[in-house]
Amino acid sequence: MHAPSYPVRGAGLGLRRDFISEAAEQPPPAASFYEVAPENWIGVGGRFGRLFRSMTERYPFVCHGLSLSIGSPAALDETFVQRVKAFLDTHQIRAYTEHLSYTSDDGQLYDLMPIPFTEDAVHYVAERVRRVQDILERRIALENVSYYAAPGQALREIDFVNAVLEEADCDLLLDVNNIYVNSINHDYDAVEFLEALPADRVVYCHVAGHYVEAPDLRVDTHGTDVIDPVWSLLDHAYQRFGVFPTLLERDFNIPPLDQLNAEVAKIAAIQARHQPAADLEVAHA
């Protein structure tokens, strides 16, 4: 099985400035690892810098980038990628992931930028991913993103995603909430999509909550609790691909830390249903 080879295990929590102070003092017990956006922490000094360092010294971390913009028509910012590499090395961060996205859109809640799913885009993105992996001297995983409009599609989303992963020879960060949101917004079957993903490239996972704008429109806000159909999709993913490390993303309306811990514990409980307890040891460094 692929998952044990990923450098973190179990259930994790996206670490935010809002609660880093509290987490440093009383770490949420269900969290086996943390994730941050390098853009939010590169060059940060002072009190927050010290807090961040105290966390990376104690716990396993992964990074999830925001601004690589792997599909952008603009040239790849190799200086930025070098800075990310230095950051990963400084904090001994175990893995780096990014969005399979055509925009650096993560700061927006409701992005209408078109994503052309074409053969040309597959080649273009794959070459850039390979370059990033060369600079970082690490294999990376790309996340399936939520999107709200995609005019002029030559390929289905699933075929586009799979072709990029194959040609770039990189891994997949499976975001089950994004699959759910897209399945409603673009009227497809979430389980069918999930099952068509390449098992050997699924290494890591995100769950999050989203906003119900209308019965046929969900917005990927990371601002609410995870809903039952998304938990079910996670369960189905473990059944299909085996258990892989999974992280709770929460960026808005952040509840008290014990509530976040309860959601992380729920991830761990679903993982436990799919694998023997011995495999679930907390991977604290």
Ligand SMILES: [Fe+2]
């Ligand atoms: Fe995500």
